Amino acid sequence: MSTQNDARFDVEAYRRAIEETDADTMIAMFRDDADLEMFDKRTPPGSPAVLHGKEAIEPVVRELCGREMTHEVLTVAVDGDHVAYTERCVYPDGGMVMSNTMLDLSDGAIAHQTTVQAWDEEAHDRIETAGFESPDERQAFDHGHAEIVRLGGHNVTRLTFEPGWRWSEHRREEAGTDLCMLAHSLLVLSGTLRVRMEDGTEAEASTGRLAYIPPGHDAWVVGDETVMAIDWTGND
Template sequence: MGTETGSAFDTEALRRAIEGDTGDTLLSMYTDDAEIRIVDRDSQPSHPTVLHGRARIAELLDDIYSRDMTHRMEQCVVQGDHAAYSESCEYPDGTRVLAESMVTLRDGKIADQLVVQAWDE
C-alpha cells in the first residue's frame, strides 16, 4: 500500500492523517487552493457541497474530528497525478459512514477531491 514509484504522494501518511485524532495533519496534505466537492443524500450530484481553499477545508475537518467517531482508511490506489481511497467511520452507537474519494494531486498534495458518502439511517 506504499507510494507509487515516482509519486510524491505518501499513502501511509494519508492513512495516519485520516486515522489520527485531529484534522491538522490531513489539512497539511491539501494545496492552498484545493477544492472539495461532497455528494451525499443532502448534497446531490447536480448541487454538491463545494469547499474552496484550505480555510474552508479546515472548518470541515475541525467539525469531523470534533465528533466522537473512529476513522479508518480501507484502501488507496495512486496512479500518476490521481488517487482514490475508501474511508470508513463509526460512531459509538454503531452508526457507520462510508466515503469514497477521487483526488487530483499537484506537487504531492491534494488539489481537487470528489467525496461520495453514505450514512446509516
C-alpha cells in the same frame, strides 16, 4: 493500476492522519487553492457541497476530526497523481458512514478532493427529548450562529442571525457557492428574514410565520431585530 504517485505526497501519512483524526496533518496536505466536493443525500449531484481554498476546507476537516467516531481506511489505490480510498466511520452507537474519495494531486499536494458518502438511517423506538440549552453542536459565523440538536435521527437547528447579516456577504465564501444550496423549513421565532431566489422572486418571513425555502437562494435580516428561527429540514 500503478502504485506510484508523486513522491512528495505521502499516502501512508495521509492514511494515518485520517485514522488518528490528525486534522493538522490532513489540512497541511492540501494546496492553498484546493477544491473539495462532497456528494450525499443532502447535497446530490445537481447541488453538491463545494469548498474553494484551504481556508474554507480547514473548518470542515476539523469538525469531522472532532466527531466522536472511529475512522478506518479500508482500501487505497494509487495511479500517478490520483489517489482513491474507501473509508468506514463508526459512531459509538454503531451507526456507520461509508465514503469513497478521489484525490487529484498537484506538486505533491491535494488540488481537488471528491467524496461520495452514505450513512445508516437510525432506528428509533423510544421517546427522546432535548433542548437548545445544551446543543450537540454549535457553529459560530460572522453575524450569527447555529445550535444543532440531534433528535430522532435528524438534526434540528436553531439559527440566530444578527442585524446586518446576509448569506451572500457572510456565508458565501465558506460555502463556496454564489447562493445557499440547502433547503430550509423554518419557524421564525423573532425578527424578519427576507429571501430572494435565483429567478428574482422574493418573500419575507416574520415572527410566528412558517417558511419553506428551496435551494438556490440569498437571505438577509430586515431591520434592527435579531432573527431567530428553528430549521427542521434535517440537513444532517
